[in-house]
Amino acid sequence: MQGPTFMNALIELRDISKHFGEGETRVDALREVTLSVGAGEVVGLLGPSGSGKSTLLNVIGCIVEPNKGSMNLDGEVVYANQWLRRDLRRLRLEKIGFIFQFHNLLPFLDSTDNVALVLHLAGYPKADARRRAMDLIEYLQVGHRRHAMPAHLSGGEAQRVAIARALANRPRIILADEPTAALDSERAGIVMDLLRKLAAEQQAAIIAVTHDEKIIGRFDRIFRLRDGRLES
Amino acid sequence: MNLAFRDMRHKLGRFVVTWLGLSLLLGVVVTMAGIYRGMIADALALPVSIDADLWVVQGGTNGPFAEISRMPGATREMIARIHGIVMAGAVTFQPVQIDHAGRRLKLEVVGFEPGRPGGPVNLTAGRGITRSHYELIADRKTGFAVGDRLELGRDVYTVVGLTQGSVTASADPVVYMTLQDAQDLQFDLSPPEARRETARGAERADTDIVNAVVARISPNIPVEAVAADVRRWKHLSVLSEAEQEAILTSVVIEHARHQLGLFMGVLTVVSAVIIALIIYTLTMDKLREIATLKLIGASDRTIIGLIVQQALLMGVVGFAVGTALVWSAKDRFPRRVVLESTDLGILFGVVVVVCLLATALAVRVAVRVDPARALAG
Ligand SMILES: Nc1ncnc2c1ncn2[C@@H]1O[C@H](COP(=O)(O)OP(=O)(O)O)[C@@H](O)[C@H]1O
Ligand SMILES: [Mg+2]
Numbered sequence: 001m002q003g004p005t006f007m008n009a010l011i012e013l014r015d016i017s018k019h020f021g022e023g024e025t026r027v028d029a030l031r032e033v034t035l036s037v038g039a040g041e042v043v044g045l046l047g048p049s050g051s052g053k054s055t056l057l058n059v060i061g062c063i064v065e066p067n068k069g070s071m072n073l074d075g076e077v078v079y080a081n082q083w084l085r086r087d088l089r090r091l092r093l094e095k096i097g098f099i100f101q102f103h104n105l106l107p108f109l110d111s112t113d114n115v116a117l118v119l120h121l122a123g124y125p126k127a128d129a130r131r132r133a134m135d136l137i138e139y140l141q142v143g144h145r146r147h148a149m150p151a152h153l154s155g156g157e158a159q160r161v162a163i164a165r166a167l168a169n170r171p172r173i174i175l176a177d178e179p180t181a182a183l184d185s186e187r188a189g190i191v192m193d194l195l196r197k198l199a200a201e202q203q204a205a206i207i208a209v210t211h212d213e214k215i216i217g218r219f220d221r222i223f224r225l226r227d228g229r230l231e232s
Numbered sequence: 233m234n235l236a237f238r239d240m241r242h243k244l245g246r247f248v249v250t251w252l253g254l255s256l257l258l259g260v261v262v263t264m265a266g267i268y269r270g271m272i273a274d275a276l277a278l279p280v281s282i283d284a285d286l287w288v289v290q291g292g293t294n295g296p297f298a299e300i301s302r303m304p305g306a307t308r309e310m311i312a313r314i315h316g317i318v319m320a321g322a323v324t325f326q327p328v329q330i331d332h333a334g335r336r337l338k339l340e341v342v343g344f345e346p347g348r349p350g351g352p353v354n355l356t357a358g359r360g361i362t363r364s365h366y367e368l369i370a371d372r373k374t375g376f377a378v379g380d381r382l383e384l385g386r387d388v389y390t391v392v393g394l395t396q397g398s399v400t401a402s403a404d405p406v407v408y409m410t411l412q413d414a415q416d417l418q419f420d421l422s423p424p425e426a427r428r429e430t431a432r433g434a435e436r437a438d439t440d441i442v443n444a445v446v447a448r449i450s451p452n453i454p455v456e457a458v459a460a461d462v463r464r465w466k467h468l469s470v471l472s473e474a475e476q477e478a479i480l481t482s483v484v485i486e487h488a489r490h491q492l493g494l495f496m497g498v499l500t501v502v503s504a505v506i507i508a509l510i511i512y513t514l515t516m517d518k519l520r521e522i523a524t525l526k527l528i529g530a531s532d533r534t535i536i537g538l539i540v541q542q543a544l545l546m547g548v549v550g551f552a553v554g555t556a557l558v559w560s561a562k563d564r565f566p567r568r569v570v571l572e573s574t575d576l577g578i579l580f581g582v583v584v585v586v587c588l589l590a591t592a593l594a595v596r597v598a599v600r601v602d603p604a605r606a607l608a609g
Contacts, residue, residue: 054607063527063604089603093529104524104606106235108242113233120233121530149242165528177607 009072010172010205011037011060016069016079018055018228029055030066031228039172039203042196042218044210047225053209056225057175060207061096062088074172093122097166099176099208103158105150111137111161112146118168136164140194155182163191167198174198176208185214192218235534236541239518247546250510254550257503258583259557263565264496265575266558270568271488275401275480278342279473282323283353284446285455287471288462294479295471296325296443297401303468305411305440308345314461316453321348322442324414327404332382337374338404341384343414349446352408358393364410369393373405385417401484403567415439500582508590511543515594522598523606535598540591547587551580 018030029052037043045053058064059071062078071079074095078085085091092098105114112133119129137146140160142153150158159182166174174195180188192215199206208219216222224231240247279287279297288311290301308322324343329336344350346361352369358378361367368389370376380391389409398406409417419439449458459470471479515522522535555576562569 058604058607061527063602063607089526089529089531092527098527098607100607104520104527106521106524108235108239108521109233113238117233117235118528121528121534126233 008039009036010039010074011035011207012072013060014070016056016059016066016071018052018059018064018066028228030059032069033228033230035223035230037205037207039205040199041220042199042206042208044216044219044222045207045225046210046216046222051225052228053225054177055228057177057207057209060173061098061175062091093118093169095171095173097169097171097174099159099163099166099174099179101178101181103150103155103162103182105153105158105162105165107150110147110149111142111153111164114150114161115165115168118165122169133164133168136167137161140164141190156184156187159183159187159191163194167202170202172202172204174204174206176206178209178211180210180212180215188212188215189218234541235538236545239538240542240545250546251549251553254503254506254546255553255557257499257506257554258547258551258579259554261496261499261503262551262555262558262571262576262579263562263569264492264499265579266562266569266571267565267567268488268492269570269572269575271401271484272481273570274399274403274568275484276477277397277399278340278406279476279480281352281354281395281398281406282350282446284349284476285449285473286317286447286458286462287473287476288320288445288447289443289469289471291465291467291469293469295469295476296323297476298479298483301443302441303443303445305415305442307442307468308348308445310465311445311447311462314458316450316458316461318448318450319349320445320447321345321350322411322445323350324411324418324441324443326414326418327400328384328417330382330384333375335375338402339374340400340404340406341414341417342406342408343411343417343442344408345411349448352393352395352398354395355393356396358391360393361408361410362392365413366390367392367409369395369408371395371398371405371407373399374407387413387416389413399568401480411442415441500586503583504586504590507543507547507587508593510546511539511591511594512597514542515539515598519597519601520606522601523603526601526603527606532599536591536595539594539598540588543587543591543594544584547583548580551583 013033013035015032015034016030017032019026019028021027033056045056047053055064059066065083066079068081070077078091109117112130115133115136116129119132134146137143140163142157142160145153145157153161180191183191195206195208196218198204287295289295290303293299293301295301305322308320311317312320321344326341328339328341330339356372361369366387366389368391370391372394376391378391378394381388400406449455455472459472462468462470525535559571562571
């Protein structure tokens with residue numbers, strides 16, 4: 001079990017449980033998970049396949065509703081045995097950035113617009129959204145691909161555009177599910193450096209699921225999941 | 233940033249093919265409406281070209297366009313003497329079939345008295361009838377030109393003038409000739425009988441039968457007052473211009489509305505089903521993108537907007553292209569196609585409503601998409 005709660009914790013879970021199905025087919029994906037991640041921290045989430053890593057990330061991302069427990073994001077109790085906020089998408093838009101294993105860029109928008117879309121949804125003026133999107137793409141060293149459609153990007157380029165999108169709205173919580181799985185070790189290193197830099201600069205909390213032994217050394221802390229239970 | 237538009241641009245080929253099919257389908261619907269209006273226009277063409285204020289017809293009938301109407305030729309003089317009547321002319325109507333230049337032509341022969349109402353008002357070529365015999369004014373649709381000669385009954389006629397748009401309700405072109413010629417023609421077309429009559433030395437006075445008397449009324453006298461005067465003769469009925477048109481329109485509507493209406497209804501339903509199917513498949517292909525949109529925080533409004541806008545764009549462009557196609561090809565149709573802006577407006581409205589309804593299924597699916605789907609491999 002994790003230690004005392006940080007004063008400046010951005011993510012706080014208490015006794016979060018989640019099971020899928022009932023009776024014979026019941027799977028306990030998370031069992032009374034309690035954890036806390038502070039601002040500026042980059043945390044790795046490890047565990048064998050099926051241990052509940054993705055489910056945990058989805059719960060924190062307010063995509064999957066837990067069955068029990070409570071959850072506090074950026075100082076707001078969002079779950080206490082039930083959702084306390086109705087507009088979870090708004091919450092995601094404002095506070096959470098996702099980086100997926102599969103980049104999930106919208107195929108009909110070019111790199112810049114994929115990033116600008118998030119800002120557009122958040123109500124930024126069009127010109128501001130585009131400018132910030134371009135800056136982010138530049139920052140992630142894919143500026144030369146800013147007008148490329150996702151189908152024409154390499155895996156690494158697409159992943160960096162996707163990271164730019166996750167960062168666009170300056171979320172304080174960034175959730176990444178195997179962000180480096182599709183990258184070689186050099187690029188994986190660059191992405192990790194980038195995440196660390198972000199956490200420091202924006203005082204964000206980052207949780208990244210990984211299988212990747214080569215980047216384990218780059219996390220501030222490691223959470224290990226086994227059968228839905230957190231072991232430290 | 234318009235997502236609907238961007239997605240369409242991304243899959244342009246697919247949308248173009250859809251638009252093509254849809255525009256042909258909606259073009260057929262527009263054509264149906266145009267043919268319906270064209271039938272009404274055709275039905276009214278003859279009375280409109282005759283341009284009478286009052287139609288005097290056989291008592292108890294709805295006039296020569298609806299049923300048989302016969303009266304003595306002398307009726308014209310009686311009518312002309314009524315106060316308020318400026319001019320009156322006797323007219324006959326008779327369908328004939330002729331073989332001309334290797335084609336079989338159906339014509340409507342209108343007999344009228346030159347200088348009196350009943351003849352064509354506007355000529356597009358040639359001149360009016362000046363001689364009392366063997367001259368014709370033909371509608372352009374007959375294919376005749378000024379100077380052409382054709383055999384009708386026992387006589388050879390010369391085309392001296394042309395009209396445009398003089399057709400019957402069944403779209404047969406009209407030829408005009410003098411009342412005298414028309415009455416002779418009617419008589420001559422039954423030669424054996426006629427010959428027998430002539431052989432017996434019978435008089436031909438009983439051939440002075442006309443189908444209606446048309447009249448123009450002084451602008452200062454109410455039509456209804458004149459009509460009341462005519463009605464004193466029990467063997468005559470009177471139709472105002474408006475009544476005549478109403479009768480003709482109702483005949484067409486009875487004949488055509490059910491068939492064309494049924495066709496249009498079926499085609500509209502087919503279009504609706506096709507739009508619904510296309511929108512549904514487009515949405516099913518986008519489920520992952522929709523999940524991603526939800527994941528990054530897009531509202532249902534954004535997602536429904538994407539679907540609805542694409543559906544509308546599909547319908548509106550299909551309708552516009554279909555209408556443009558019909559517009560450019562309408563003069564090559566065998567029947568008259570009249571596109572009226574009110575009809576197009578109504579059809580446009582129907583297309584919009586159909587598109588909105590067609591999205592219902594897709595919207596239902598899209599709203600239920602789980603954002604977690606975007607994360608799954
Ligand atoms: N939507 C779901 N429905 C049913 N079972 C699920 C669902 N999502 C995950 N599970 C189950 O929950 C367990 C944990 O899954 P997951 O969180 O994806 O593990 P990991 O990401 O560590 O591989 C697995 O046994 C998986 O089969
Ligand atoms: Mg997983």
